[in-house]
Amino acid sequence: MDKGFTFEEIFKQNEKRIHYHIHKLQIRDSHNEFYVEGLYAMWLAYKNYQPEKGPLATYFNFVIRNRLIDMIRNKTREQKISEAYAQKENTDKYDGNYSSTSIAPLQSPQGIEFSDEEIWNKVKKLLTTNQWKWVEYYIVQGMSQKEIAELEGVSSDAVKSWGREARKKLQASGVLTSSDDLSNQ
Template identity: 75%
Template structure:
């Protein structure tokens, strides 16, 4: 390599290579992040170039393209992690009977009433102790699954398990299909 050229001169002569690869890889670069990565790749290529391995232009192209592809992969991986985190947080916020954002129950506390308390006794007989706790806390008192877990000193997964089993038993019973005991305002 001819050491008569400074890196600044090399950049002026080869800057279009960066733009070419950004365009060829169909990258939108509003913040010049990929351009800077291309410059860094060019600097690394300039610094590590060995003339006996081939032309400098080919080495620039190879290095710039691969650095840009690596950055795309990194950004994609980061975006997937962020999306998974947002999805997890959304699920946690909507967990249970409340919207955590505003702490307002999803269902109104008025509207569904049990005219006959014998239905609750029948439901209690069908369910296990923990399943009844879920019905009592979640449906009657309007607590979230997280609040139930804290109150009972168990994990949220345990409360979810109570919920699944209680729903299965209630759906299998005839109590929910006959709406004699339930009335709406």
Template identity: 50%
Template structure:
């Protein structure tokens, strides 16, 4: 049988906020954006709403709810990361295959596959398109925009961001960078 709660959630939260930090620390989570903290706070609120005195102490229930919610979020983030990583690898392989097919056997500067995988792993899809069309195929910005059905300004933006990222990855000076 549920009994009336004598404290508000705000009061309970102030008393138990350290449980969130404890669980974050125990799970080795670095929460730069506060995402895990807010998820743990939500778990605490749900636990507060569902709590039944007959089931045991509220503090134990809080610890259980917070820890499991954080573990679920870690698993979700890991799955998302793996899917994104696989997609990037597929796109990189596709772009490398397209890049290699544009060269003939007489070309002496066939791109190094490891180098391109490294370069493409840091870029978004649109930035990869810019690298492929502008650097590898030497297309003008207007032609890239027409080919991709976007504005010239969008293509310039892709290039600007790609150059910024490539400066951090690549130690090579180029007329495009």
């Protein structure tokens, strides 16, 4: 269909519409992403324009504005997803499976054996049921405090408290010295 004008001519006459909508929607466009989207919207409007349905200027305004709003929505959605991912990564990194004084992971529980039942029975008698659960799950099995909390149906803070109290009791009894690996966890 012959429109009588080339897109370049239409663009020169209507370029300010793109800037108008960017300004009207209060968009900061330092990388000209929104301008390019507005230009593409103008080209689509030019290609799809049907004169019997109304003036071209009104159609340009409608298409440009709506494409810019869609782009704002998409960028906002992407930003929220990125922030949620970053927050999850941060939570996973610091969920209690790392030392509070450094970012290095705790010592691996490999090598801890229940071969000396007498020592483990002595440890178990010193601790409450929950403190023993912390030793068994966290130290022996290597579970994170978050995993223990989910398994036991309590908060992560409760599990951390079990660990603090277990370390205190074990240090006070002499089973654990202040230089042992558990003292810095």
